Amino acid sequence: MKIPPFGLQDHLLLADGSLQGSCFGRSVILITAHAPSQGARGLVLNRPSAGKQLGDLLSAPDFRALRAVPVYEGGPVSPEELILVALRWNAAAKRLERRSPLGIQAALDALAGGWDLRAFVGYTGWSAGQLEGELAQASWIVAPPQAAALEKGAAAGLWAQLLRTMPDPRLVLLAGLPEDPGLN
Numbered sequence: 104m105k106i107p108p109f110g111l112q113d114h115l116l117l118a119d120g121s122l123q124g125s126c127f128g129r130s131v132i133l134i135t136a137h138a139p140s141q142g143a144r145g146l147v148l149n150r151p152s153a154g155k156q157l158g159d160l161l162s163a164p165d166f167r168a169l170r171a172v173p174v175y176e177g178g179p180v181s182p183e184e185l186i187l188v189a190l191r192w193n194a195a196a197k198r199l200e201r202r203s204p205l206g207i208q209a210a211l212d213a214l215a216g217g218w219d220l221r222a223f224v225g226y227t228g229w230s231a232g233q234l235e236g237e238l239a240q241a242s243w244i245v246a247p248p249q250a251a252a253l254e255k256g257a258a259a260g261l262w263a264q265l266l267r268t269m270p271d272p273r274l275v276l277l278a279g280l281p282e283d284p285g286l287n
Contacts, residue, residue, distance in 0.1 A: 110137035111234075113199055115252060116145065117244040117265055120277050126179055129262040129282070131252060132227055135188075135203060143234045145227040146188065148252055149261040150176040157222045160185065165207050169220070172210075177223030186223045189213035192250040199248035219253055244274065 116132040123129075132145040151173060158170025169187075177186060187210045188203040202213060205220075214220050229237070237243055244266070251257060251264055266278035 110134075110139070111143065111245065112137045113201060113248055115148075115246040115248055115265065117246055117262060119242050119244055120280065121242055123282075127227075131261050131265060132178075133199070133201070133248075133252070135201065135226075137234070139235055140231055142231045143229040146177040146186070146223045147175065147227060149258040151258050152176050152224060160222070160224075169207070169210055169214070172214075172220050172222050174222045174224060177225045178227030180226050180228040182225040184225060186226060187220065188223060189218035189220050190253055191218045192253055194250070199252065219255075244269070 111134045114134050116130075116134060118127045118130045118132075127147075129149070130147050131149045133148050134143055134145045136145075137143040152175055155174040156170060157166060157172040157174060160174060161169075172187070186203060187205040188201060189205060189210065191200050192198075193200050202209065202218070205213060210220055234243075238245070246265055246269065249265060249268065251268075252261065254261075257264065263278040266274045269275065
């Protein structure tokens with residue numbers, strides 16, 4: 104896969120079937136930063152944290168207005184780190200817009216402005232050249248950002264849903280495979 108000159112920032116990475124059984128199996132990752140010489144960072148969009156909300160993690164009065172913000176497992180790096188992110192789909196430009204990381208006031212402003220606010224515990228990360236190596240091994244499928252990535256309640260089926268939109272018929276077949284093909 105040829106990486107665009109501007110990098111993969113704000114693109115989606117879909118886990119290839121070879122990552123089954125790993126912590127990234129069937130993951131959909133939003134790349135939030137990417138420079139081949141510096142590495143990459145991202146957030147797993149389809150791993151809600153067992154129905155947890157920000158109020159379950161933070162009880163300080165400053166966070167009271169944000170208590171209903173859903174919490175996601177952003178990735179295995181720095182699981183003690185909490186990242187507030189505002190997302191929205193710009194239909195006219197056909198692109199995903201993102202504000203992150205956010206402080207409390209910026210998060211409140213984003214909520215008031217109609218943004219989808221999410222809290223992520225941890226993130227995904229790659230060192231310089233690591234992601235490019237994994238792409239060369241076909242461990243990840245690069246997809247353009249799509250509105251479906253932000254649909255509420257789509258987390259469980261998001262990986263397969265996005266694969267079905269890809270032009271490669273092999274990816275459509277991959278989307279239909281059971282989670283554990285050995286159980287067939």
